[in-house]
Amino acid sequence: MSESKVLVDVNNLKKHFSKGKDIRGRDTAVLKAVDGVSFQIRQGETFGLVGESGSGKSTVGRCLLRLYDYTDGEVFYDGQPLGKLGEKGLKPFRRRIQSIFQDPYSSLNPSLNVLELISEPMRIHGLYPGEERKEAVAELLEKVGLKREHLYRFPHEFSGGQRQRISIARALSVRPEFVVCDEPISALDVSVQAQVVNMLEDLQSEFGLTYLFIAHDLSMVRHISDRIGVMYGGRLVEVAESDELYDNPQHPYTKALLSSIL
Ligand code: ADP
Ligand code: MG
Numbered sequence: 306m307s308e309s310k311v312l313v314d315v316n317n318l319k320k321h322f323s324k325g326k327d328i329r330g331r332d333t334a335v336l337k338a339v340d341g342v343s344f345q346i347r348q349g350e351t352f353g354l355v356g357e358s359g360s361g362k363s364t365v366g367r368c369l370l371r372l373y374d375y376t377d378g379e380v381f382y383d384g385q386p387l388g389k390l391g392e393k394g395l396k397p398f399r400r401r402i403q404s405i406f407q408d409p410y411s412s413l414n415p416s417l418n419v420l421e422l423i424s425e426p427m428r429i430h431g432l433y434p435g436e437e438r439k440e441a442v443a444e445l446l447e448k449v450g451l452k453r454e455h456l457y458r459f460p461h462e463f464s465g466g467q468r469q470r471i472s473i474a475r476a477l478s479v480r481p482e483f484v485v486c487d488e489p490i491s492a493l494d495v496s497v498q499a500q501v502v503n504m505l506e507d508l509q510s511e512f513g514l515t516y517l518f519i520a521h522d523l524s525m526v527r528h529i530s531d532r533i534g535v536m537y538g539g540r541l542v543e544v545a546e547s548d549e550l551y552d553n554p555q556h557p558y559t560k561a562l563l564s565s566i567l
Pocket of ligand 1: 322336338356357358359360361362363364365
């Protein structure tokens with residue numbers, strides 16, 4: 306891992322939100338959701354991000370997806386400063402960087418069938434013309450543990466775990482390099498959480514993926530991550546190899562976080 310290149314370089318990233326404005330439209334109060342965060346993710350690595358609710362994990366994820374402009378700092382992806390790019394410049398990165406969110410119920414358009422859901426990103430990015438596309442979707446479905454017969458079914462006909470499998474297939478349909486997984490198993494039954502994590506690991510080696518894995522379930526994040534960062538109040542208070550973090554936590558908040566689950 307240490308020899309692979311740095312794919313994601315988060316450099317003193319800040320994302321502040323306005324909490325109120327005065328009569329001239331100036332901010333009267335700001336919420337520092339992310340306040341000077343730096344870390345790197347190497348190609349092929351899984352970087353776990355943990356911390357209590359509201360600590361800024363999802364905001365970091367959305368910044369990496371460049372769903373926001375940054376207040377300050379920069380995210381370099383494969384050497385390119387995402388914060389400086391306009392929509393045109395971002396287009397290739399909107400394919401190379403994909404995401405999976407917590408809630409597979411609300412993230413899938415209920416009026417599209419599985420074939421349409423998974424082929425939509427392919428169409429947007431001009432991958433697999435015509436008949437090839439349907440075959441590519443069917444193959445992908447099998448890779449995420451679903452069946453060809455499911456192509457013409459709709460999201461409401463699937464369980465939560467199956468819907469998350471559909472969102473994963475959708476994310477992988479455009480052959481990304483990097484996937485932001487924002488609590489991808491938190492909404493699932495405990496019995497299917499491990500299945501989905503194992504599948505994400507299998508897909509990682511098959512497709513050579515790099516992951517940011519956001520979680521509050523610490524046991525799963527330890528299992529899947531090479532390194533883990535701990536967020537607290539918009540800051541990254543500790544970064545360490547997974548086992549090292551668990552066996553020898555340094556920051557008081559990390560200690561508290563670990564002791565509250567053991
Ligand atoms: P986490 O994912 O760790 O629970 P978030 O990144 O979602 O934390 O949120 C961090 C803080 O930023 C929270 O106080 C949240 O309310 C606030 N926040 C997140 N997104 C927005 C937004 N789009 N506008 C305003 N405040 C936001
Ligand atoms: Mg979140």
